[in-house]
Amino acid sequence: MYAQNVDTGVTRLRSKDELSDAEREFQDRIDNDIRIEPKDWMPEGYRKTLIRQISQHAHSEIVGQLPEGNWLTRAPSLKRKLILLAKVQDEAGHGLYLYSAAETLGVSRDEMQDALHTGKAKYSSIFNYPTLTWADIGAIGWLVDGSAIINQVPICRCSFGPYARAMVRVCKEESFHQRQGFDIMMTLAQGTPEQKQMAQDSLNRWWWPSIMMHGPRDEDSVNSAQSMEWKIKLFTNDELRQKFIDQTVPQAEYLGLTIPDPDLKWNEETGHYDYGEPNWDEFWQVLKGHGPCNRERLQARVDAHENGAWVREAAVAYADKQAAKRSTAVSQVA
Amino acid sequence: MKEWPLWEIFIRSQHGLAHKHVGSLHAVDAEMAIENARDVYTRRNEGVSIWVVPSAEVVASSPGEKAPLYDPARSKVYRHPTFFPMPDEIKGM
Numbered sequence: 478m479y480a481q482n483v484d485t486g487v488t489r490l491r492s493k494d495e496l497s498d499a500e501r502e503f504q505d506r507i508d509n510d511i512r513i514e515p516k517d518w519m520p521e522g523y524r525k526t527l528i529r530q531i532s533q534h535a536h537s538e539i540v541g542q543l544p545e546g547n548w549l550t551r552a553p554s555l556k557r558k559l560i561l562l563a564k565v566q567d568e569a570g571h572g573l574y575l576y577s578a579a580e581t582l583g584v585s586r587d588e589m590q591d592a593l594h595t596g597k598a599k600y601s602s603i604f605n606y607p608t609l610t611w612a613d614i615g616a617i618g619w620l621v622d623g624s625a626i627i628n629q630v631p632i633c634r635c636s637f638g639p640y641a642r643a644m645v646r647v648c649k650e651e652s653f654h655q656r657q658g659f660d661i662m663m664t665l666a667q668g669t670p671e672q673k674q675m676a677q678d679s680l681n682r683w684w685w686p687s688i689m690m691h692g693p694r695d696e697d698s699v700n701s702a703q704s705m706e707w708k709i710k711l712f713t714n715d716e717l718r719q720k721f722i723d724q725t726v727p728q729a730e731y732l733g734l735t736i737p738d739p740d741l742k743w744n745e746e747t748g749h750y751d752y753g754e755p756n757w758d759e760f761w762q763v764l765k766g767h768g769p770c771n772r773e774r775l776q777a778r779v780d781a782h783e784n785g786a787w788v789r790e791a792a793v794a795y796a797d798k799q800a801a802k803r804s805t806a807v808s809q810v811a
Numbered sequence: 812m813k814e815w816p817l818w819e820i821f822i823r824s825q826h827g828l829a830h831k832h833v834g835s836l837h838a839v840d841a842e843m844a845i846e847n848a849r850d851v852y853t854r855r856n857e858g859v860s861i862w863v864v865p866s867a868e869v870v871a872s873s874p875g876e877k878a879p880l881y882d883p884a885r886s887k888v889y890r891h892p893t894f895f896p897m898p899d900e901i902k903g904m
């Protein structure tokens with residue numbers, strides 16, 4: 478998802494009687510659905526894992542603006558441009574809510590950004606794919622924001638208060654994103670044969686990355702088990718992926734578009750769609766930095782940060798000057 | 812360069828409720844904090860009034876003292892109206 482393959486630092490899940498008193502008390506609170514707040518005692522592993530997960534989520538929101546930003550100046554009408562601008566602006570807000578939530582754990586914004594810019598921190602694999610046509614903006618809203626909703630709604634109930642509260646705000650804004658994407662797809666699918674073909678081509682390119690975005694298969698992952706024990710992950714990757722597929726297939730049928738998976742078929746017995754195996758090799762390559770746009774995305778972030786440095790410095794200098802002026806004014810009155 | 816200070820943001824919605832904490836953000840001064848809060852937290856008419864408070868100025872009760880701090884309230888159940896049984900015949904109370 479927006480946070481993929483988050484390392485918890487554990488090699489095996491410990492049973493309750495292996496925990497220290499403080500750890501056991503902490504785990505009891507989580508088991509009883511009592512939210513953990515920033516100033517409460519927490520195991521170091523919980524804190525570190527959350528910083529990793531929330532900051533990775535935040536980086537995804539910020540880097541996620543880039544593929545869509547590519548079409549802001551090329552949107553086919555003023556109305557579409559305004560809508561896309563609003564959507565991309567929302568994503569900047571999501572990044573901010575999440576960075577703020579992570580900051581309550583004692584990590585600074587600068588540290589997190591630094592980790593992104595130096596390649597130490599990850600962001601979602603999905604944003605390393607290019608947006609080649611206008612239809613890709615539709616596919617992203619429909620499939621990527623659609624996946625985001627499925628992933629983020631449960632996090633509204635996660636064990637860490639600031640993360641859960643940030644997710645509530647995010648989720649309120651997310652359905653607008655998905656609908657604007659579907660609306661673009663619908664317009665193209667019901668348009669000229671060329672437009673419909675453009676929509677199909679976009680679905681062909683975005684389907685598998687969207688499937689892989691939910692993360693690797695996680696049956697045996699100790700990180701996943703630990704995160705679920707801590708309730709900072711509430712469903713497995715496979716559960717979320719299945720939910721996404723079950724929800725999306727009928728939508729594609731409505732659009733008259735074909736999902737590029739020959740193994741996709743309804744399974745009467747399980748009540749779910751069966752689906753084919755994605756190319757996990759590609760997924761790991763993208764995660765390691767070898768996707769089609771990894772370098773370009775990171776460079777765009779670093780450039781924005783460096784080219785904006787003088788603005789940040791000037792704002793501080795101005796604020797200092799104003800504060801100095803105010804304090805002389807006050808001492809003159811006195 | 813030093814990081815911009817952190818501000819806590821409170822918004823009052825149109826429905827006459829009290830200001831409510833909605834999140835935090837970085838800004839160089841109060842004026843910028845209000846402008847950023849408007850852009851981030853009121854894009855969908857969520858509010859008609861914004862308070863910004865430097866996070867460093869917030870004094871919080873300590874979570875470790877939760878038990879002693881709230882203990883005095885626990886033994887005083889008579890502060891709740893349901894403590895007093897009312898006969899069925901009595902209406903409007």
Ligand SMILES: [Fe+2]
Pocket residue numbers: 538567568571625647
């Ligand atoms: Fe988002």
Ligand SMILES: [Fe+2]
Pocket residue numbers: 568622625651654
């Ligand atoms: Fe979104």
